[in-house]
Amino acid sequence: MSINNHSISPSKVVRGDGAWIKSLDLIIKLCKRPLIIGRSKTTKKTRASLKKDLLLKGIQSISLELDHDCCELDIQNAYLISKKNNCDGIIAAGGGKVLDAGKLIADLLGINCITVPLSASTCAGWTALSNIYTPDGKFVKDVTLKSCPNLLIFDHTIVRTAPPRTLASGMADAVAKWYESSLTSSTSKDGFVQQAVQMARVLRDQIFLNGYQAFKDPLSNSWKIVAEGCALTAGIIGGLGGAQCRTAAAHPIHNGLTQLHFTKKPLHGEIVGLGLLVQLHLEEKNSNTQLPKQAKSQLRDFFSQLNLPISLESICLSNPTSNELLKACKFACNNNSDIHQLPFPINEVDLFEAMKSFKFLPTSSIIGINNN
């Protein structure tokens, strides 16, 4: 009998308007001298105000700005600063890469971890997984952590102020859960995996129904459903499905594309979304039914409404040549890649051919220009 080890959920999740302030008493129980980590200039003010609130409760925190994506250099630095200052907890406040870095630092130090997503761009605030990148943003590997965070605070008032582009990116990442897991895991005999796959389907349906309204109106109920779906429910699916509920092609294609240079760096979900369209194109070529074709066209329309990239041009590669693209395909098709979970054989040449067909499509937008 095989043993499955799951980290399904943070010990406590506090969500809603004012969740941060309401969580201060919980934070005191978890740490007295936390390291607050963050990165982008746009969230600096928010992080400063979190620090002030902590101080009013008598919690003396240390602030640290990461220099890069979640990379070994930043992790090492944060580890040393945390040790030097006797920090007894990590508060990671930011997007996916900051949350991943915070979880990993806390895991290495064996101290409590509090995640405060400042956007709904990924489910990194929830999961027991960190993606590691090089300092210039190339995907290296993912690391499984001992557990999910001790506390996740999803404050709607704060997350609502994030650029709509981050929510759109979160939607692309969240709908990918269904298209990837249904392909790799729908025949699983494991009840948890079956339930995770069905939850991914419900989440996709909710995002299709509410996504556009959520993108346009952060005060709507649709926004709540979608933002929490992207940042929280997507995490439950990963926790419940565990290691057996694998990705298919969209995430490996993301990992491959991050090996290239960009004139303007796309968000995680923006690249995953494009990877998903390529995945459906591959399915279409390897299937006798019209379903992948219909799904691709439905997703392309949905992504266009949200100004998400639907072509290679729209992810702003600095050198969009065939050689570069082949480099991404080789990375995506390495021996250990989840891309080999696809129900048909695939190699870098097949992938390259599929990617090329996304080269000259009309762009819905160039990222970061029509919206940010």
Ligand SMILES: [Zn+2]
């Ligand atoms: Zn993802």
